[in-house]
Amino acid sequence: GDSVTQMEGPVTLSEEAFLTINCTYTATGYPSLFWYVQYPGEGLQLLLKATKADDKGSNKGFEATYRKETTSFHLEKGSVQVSDSAVYFCALNTNAGKSTFGDGTTLTVKP
Amino acid sequence: DAGVIQSPRHEVTEMGQEVTLRCKPISGHDYLFWYRQTMMRGLELLIYFNNNVPIDDSGMPEDRFSAKMPNASFSTLKIQPSEPRDSAVYFCASSPGPLNNQPQHFGDGTRLSIL
Numbered sequence: 001g002d003s004v005t006q007m008e009g010p011v012t013l014s015e016e017a018f019l020t021i022n023c024t025y026t027a028t029g030y031p032s033l034f035w036y037v038q039y040p041g042e043g044l045q046l047l048l049k050a051t052k053a054d055d056k057g058s059n060k061g062f063e064a065t066y067r068k069e070t071t072s073f074h075l076e077k078g079s080v081q082v083s084d085s086a087v088y089f090c091a092l093n094t095n096a097g098k099s100t101f102g103d104g105t106t107l108t109v110k111p
Numbered sequence: 112d113a114g115v116i117q118s119p120r121h122e123v124t125e126m127g128q129e130v131t132l133r134c135k136p137i138s139g140h141d142y143l144f145w146y147r148q149t150m151m152r153g154l155e156l157l158i159y160f161n162n163n164v165p166i167d168d169s170g171m172p173e174d175r176f177s178a179k180m181p182n183a184s185f186s187t188l189k190i191q192p193s194e195p196r197d198s199a200v201y202f203c204a205s206s207p208g209p210l211n212n213q214p215q216h217f218g219d220g221t222r223l224s225i226l
Binding site for chain 1: 115142144153154156159161166167202204206208209210211212213214215216217218219220
């Protein structure tokens with residue numbers, strides 16, 4: 001079956017540091033890939049997505065590239081801020097209409 | 112635009128009581144999902160609907176849990192009788208359709224505490 005494996009957390013960084021959160025997947029067919037972010041007390045919200053190989057999704061300074069050859073979709077940001085502290089989920093969609101989520105990675109950014 | 116609306120935001124009740132969680136999906140979205148989130152088990156899909164019809168309920172923990180979607184704009188998740196281990200945050204999400212490039216839109220959840 002489909003699965004998503006995320007880098008284990010928690011991750012703690014200083015403000016302005018470079019962020020990478022690793023995500024690899026296993027899926028049949030050609031899934032779309034997503035990163036969601038969850039702030040305290042809120043639901044998950046879409047951060048970015050990529051729908052085919054070599055696509056790059058980007059939003060709010062975050063980027064991720066759909067790498068079919070390595071089945072990966074790593075999240076990166078060049079300079080994190082305190083306000084980026086949240087839980088980040090990698091996910092994939094199959095054609096069945098439902099998503100498979102990773103376990104989430106908690107990011108804490110310290111001033 | 113109105114997002115997914117869940118109610119109540121918080122619920123505290125005693126073991127054995129019936130609990131009903133409610134969800135209004137985004138208008139025009141054909142898919143509706145119920146999730147449970149805990150520290151121990153993470154985010155778990157309980158059940159999802161397509162055009163008001165349950166498609167996969169394999170994540171529903173046991174017979175104490177039931178979900179309905181009587182129309183396109185309303186769904187409920189019911190726990191009867193409730194137990195302390197049901198304490199969690201329950202999320203509802205909706206998405207526009209079966210194409211795999213559509214993200215899910217989540218509500219802000221219901222934080223349920225069973226004493």
